[in-house]
Amino acid sequence: MAKVVSSKMKVPEVKEPKITSVLITQPRPETEKSPYFDLAKKFNIKVDFHAFIRVEGLTGKEFRKQRVDITEFTAIIFTSRSAVDHFFRICEELKVKVSQDMKYFCITEAVALYLQKFILYRKRKVFFSADGSTAGLLEIIGKHKTNEKFILPLSDSVKNDIAQFLIKYNIKYAEAALYRTVSNDITEVMRTEYDVIVFFSPYSVQTLFDHDPNFKQSTTLIGAFGPTTSKAVEDNGLRLDIKAPAPNTPSMVSALENFLTELGKK
Secondary structure: OOOOOOOOOOOOOOOOOOOOOOOOOOOOOOOOOOOHHHHHHHHHHEEEEEOOOEEEEEEEHHOOOOOOOOHOOOEEEEEHHHHHHHHHHHHHHHOOOOOOEEEEEOOOOOHHHHEEEEEOHHHHHEEEOOOHHHHHHHHHHHHHOOOOOOEEEOOOOOOOOHHHHHHHHOOOOOEEEEEEEEEOOOOHHHHOOOOEEEEEOHHHHHHHHOOOOOOOOOOOEEEEEEEHHHHHHHOOOOOOOEEEEEOOOHHHHHHHHHHHHHHHHH
C-alpha cells in the first residue's frame, strides 16, 4: 500500500540568502555623501570598494597615428564618462576646437549631463538614451543619421554593437581610440568572500577571470550595470542576479536597494 503523506506535514523552508557584504568594483567615492553609504546604513551591510580596472589615456602622439581629424565630424557618440574626459583632453592637447554645431549622442542622461564640465550644455544639441540602453541610443542615432558624420571614442581594444549598427546602416563614422583599459591587482580584495559583487564594465568581469580562471559563483550574487556588462557576466557563465538600469531602477544603487528591500520581505 502506498504511503499517504499528510497535507499538514511541514515542508522545510528554503532560506533566502542573507546579504551582509557588497563589493563595488569601482573606486571608493571621494566624499561620504555617496548614496552607497546611505544604502549601507539603511540595510546595515558592509559596502567595500575596489577598482578592478583603471583607464589610461593615449597621448596626443598616439592619437595622431590614427589619422582621425576631429574637425571633420558633425556628431559624436559617448558611451561613458571616461570617453568624455579623454575626448576633451585630446582636443585640448592637440589644440582642436570643437564646433559649436557638434551633436552629442550619449548612452545615459548621466553621461549627457557630465558634458556640462566641457560645453555650454543648454546651447548644444545633446541626445541620450531614455532607458540607458544601447538599443535606446541606437534608435536616437537612427533618427539623425542622415548627413551626419559620427566619431566614436572608445578604448584601444574594444569592439561594440554601436560600431556594428553604424556599419549595417552605412552611416559615416570613424572610431577614435582615446584610452586603454588596464586590469588592477585584485588579489587582496578577493581574499574576502562577499555576498554580492557588482560590475560596471565588461573589463572588470574579465579582470575577475584573469585573477581566477576557475572562479565559481556558487552563492555569490552578481550585479551588473549596463547592457554590455550584463552580457559579459552571462557570456562568462555567471548568473546575473541584479541588473541596472531598468525602468524602475535607473541606477545600481536603486537596483541594490530594491533587491535588498524585496529580500527583506521574504
